[in-house]
Amino acid sequence: xxxxxxxxxxxxxxxxxxxxxxxxxxxxxxxxxxxxxxxxxxxxxxxxxxxxxxxxxxxxxxxxxxxxxxxxxxxxxxxxxxxxxxxxxxxxxxxxxxxxxxxxxxxxxxxxxxxxxxxxxxxxxxxxxxxxxxxxxxxxxxxxxxxxxxxxxxxxxxxx
Numbered sequence: 001x002x003x004x005x006x007x008x009x010x011x012x013x014x015x016x017x018x019x020x021x022x023x024x025x026x027x028x029x030x031x032x033x034x035x036x037x038x039x040x041x042x043x044x045x046x047x048x049x050x051x052x053x054x055x056x057x058x059x060x061x062x063x064x065x066x067x068x069x070x071x072x073x074x075x076x077x078x079x080x081x082x083x084x085x086x087x088x089x090x091x092x093x094x095x096x097x098x099x100x101x102x103x104x105x106x107x108x109x110x111x112x113x114x115x116x117x118x119x120x121x122x123x124x125x126x127x128x129x130x131x132x133x134x135x136x137x138x139x140x141x142x143x144x145x146x147x148x149x150x151x152x153x154x155x156x157x158x159x160x
Contacts, residue, residue, distance in 0.1 A: 004144070005032045009107045010116040011099070011137070012040045014075045017118025021148040022079045022090075023157040025116050029088045030160050036090045038079045039106050040072035045098035069094065086160045100136030112143050119149035 010025040012018050022038060029036045042065060076092035083090040095102040107115050117134055138145055150156070 004113045005034045007035045007037065007110050007112040008114045008116060009037045009039055009103065009110070009112045010079075011103050011118070012038050012072075012075050012079060013099075013118065014040075014071055015118055017120070017148070019075075019079070019118070020150070020153045021116045021118040023082065023153050024146075024148045024150060026079075026083045026086055026088050026090070027153075027156055027160060028114075029083070029090075030086055035110075036083065036088065037093055037106060037110060037112070038076055038090050039093045039095065039103055040076050041099040041102040042068045042072055042094065042096045043099050044096045045101075082157075086157075098136075099133045100140065103133075103137055104140045104142075107141060107143055114143060115141055115145045117145060117147050119147055 005028055008025050008028055010018075010022050012022060025034075025036045025038070028034050044065065072094045076094060080090045080092055093106055095106065103115060106112075115137060117137065120131055120134070134147070
């Protein structure tokens with residue numbers, strides 16, 4: 001079993017569901033001594049689409065990309081702090097590109113046995129965007145994928 005969980009990739013978007021997935025990854029790491037890679041992707045692929053369709057102008061796109069990068073660092077640091085409090089080390093990875101492509105690439109490059117994704121959000125557009133990315137990850141990943149929907153993940157996390 002340990003071999004299957006030796007390296008775990010957790011996709012971080014900043015949503016509550018992705019934070020729960022990160023807590024789940026930390027719990028796995030604590031129990032199985034897994035290597036955890038927390039990955040946040042600045043979605044430059046969507047930004048390019050918005051720019052090409054003239055929804056954004058160049059300056060707006062650049063500003064928004066900087067904002068996403070800052071958010072990514074903040075979320076990754078938060079997850080690393082949560083992990084450190086539980087005696088677990090998390091490797092923080094910030095990438096640029098298509099979310100699904102980058103998550104799958106990190107998993108393949110690090111020979112991950114598992115990708116953790118947060119459960120689906122109930123918030124319209126965000127839900128649609130995430131579900132599209134989740135489908136692409138499901139279709140293209142070579143390792144197992146777990147969608148974390150554990151309702152008691154906070155309670156489990158607190159007991160670690």
